[in-house]
Amino acid sequence: MLRKVLIANRGEIAVRVIRALREMNIPSVAVFSDVDRHALHVRMADEAVGIGGAASADSYLRMDKIIDAARKVGADSIHPGYGFLSENAAFAALCEKEGLIFIGPPSSAIEQLGSKTSARQLAKRAGTPIPPGTEEALNNANEAKAIAREVGYPVILKAASGGGGKGMRRVEREEDLEAAFRDASSEAERSFRDSAVYIEKFIVRPRHIEIQILGDHHGNMIYLGERECSIQRRHQKVVEEAPSPFIVNHPELRAKMGEAAVAAAKEAGYTNAGTCEFLVDIHGNFYFLEMNTRLQVEHPVTESITSIDLVKWQLRIAAGEKLTLKQEDISIRGWSMECRLYAEDADNGFLPSPGEITSLSLPGGPGVRLDSGVYPGWKVPLEYDPLLIKLVAWAETREDVVHRLIRALEETHIGGIRTNVEFFLDLLADTEFLAADLHTGFLDEWFTRRKKHEFTPAEIEAAKRVSALARRPKPQQVHVKSKWKELPLR
């Protein structure tokens, strides 16, 4: 087994890894930046090493300092969590070179799966379906037209070296293709100094469904069912669930997608935990999107429905142990759903809301799991991702799990900062959400029909009363300002 594990991360995911280590009796080492000395992951660790300034670039992204810290405390392995250095092939390679175990796939797999075009080529070699289109740059608009006719409209033009939506054009009809090709190439040239553009079939109202895999160093690899993450805001997942309501209605897809994910991972020489992301259209055609070469934020929903501890398996696999789980051992029970509770102002453009958590009360009871990185009095720093707590529920059915989550959110109190708790309360009550008619544009549509919460007169009266009680001197004049309207009361 591993001798001592350094966690090159912070927040809830560092806490998650420390918990697994403590249960396995493996010493844990936290690293922290200057503003994280008081962080929960440091408090829970056996050892802790300061690695520099508040900015990620000065601490959590400093490969040299993290390797030094591991050396200093005698750790033999590093868990990268998600984000930061977790998908950095150079960091994995550095660990390999330094004789440290990187708890994740080999650097060569991260490298191959890291670039869009090489991952697409790899998936194609493995026989994993990719969106119809080209892998190479188009030479001219006529070439684009020929391919668009073949794959059918709508199509999307994408910058070959692009990202972040730049150099992308969705085209509905042939007569618009030439102009869109010109625009996309010139935007690609401006943004990436590379005018190369390729073309793909545009998938209308797709679902985002991903497959969790685990593979060891002895050639064994399995898939652990799917997660559906179609509820996204600006390509960021907001609610995740397992199983996928779509797959439950198309059960033959689970094994097909699972095998396609395993094939792509094997082609890359993958080991440890990973996730293969797919877009799925309304007919059940699925297309490889990308491979996430790390543990994912939403891994707890898979753990809940499979009763398998993914982090412990990551550690065992990294130590060279055999994956004793067989594909036929994997069964799915019930339904799980996760809400990512963020320090953000959901009513004001989701602006981050760092600051001190002045009071905190968290839910309990049946089927509730909290992966938290915070405590009362903790000052949420402004330098990092504002994820505070992952609230995960498990129940027998999807309907039950939604109601359980609503109940748990109602028990959740995070005072002093703005959070998205009420956003989830509104979303989970939506009838179309309950009907599970999901697609990646779901949230954008929902925002336009969002129902505003109304407080009862008794609540408004009570709010005035307790505010006055909270303040010693008697108030002279009172009015209540809710988020939706201002109502003078007296």
Next chain:
Amino acid sequence: MNEAKVESMVWSLLDGHRQLEARVDREGEDYVVAFRGRKLRVQLEDPRAWNGSGAGKQSSGIAKITTPMPGKVVRVLVEVGAEVKAGDGVVVVEAMKMQNEMKSPIDGIVKQVAAVEGATVNGNQMLVVIEAHAG
């Protein structure tokens, strides 16, 4: 209404048999009261504060641009004397890896620039003052 203080800043209220649990947090001068995950902002006003210096609002023809959250000033886009239109960006503030452009709510002239590029700012800190055109 029957009220029982059950924890620090937490009350259980009975209106007949109807029970409500209310949690209170202070946010600046305001109180935020939460019922089952839903938050309600309450302002208790003290008439002594009504001394006519209600600065900061457009009524006086002056707009004070303040930070909505703690962060770092990335760029200052205007200088004193500059003319701005409503909707023009004046300062870019970064917090939690997101850059946010603070915009002028009015047409006018920049009277004061307190924002300094690279400086860390608190929530609600004044960055720029803009005075509306006379008439």
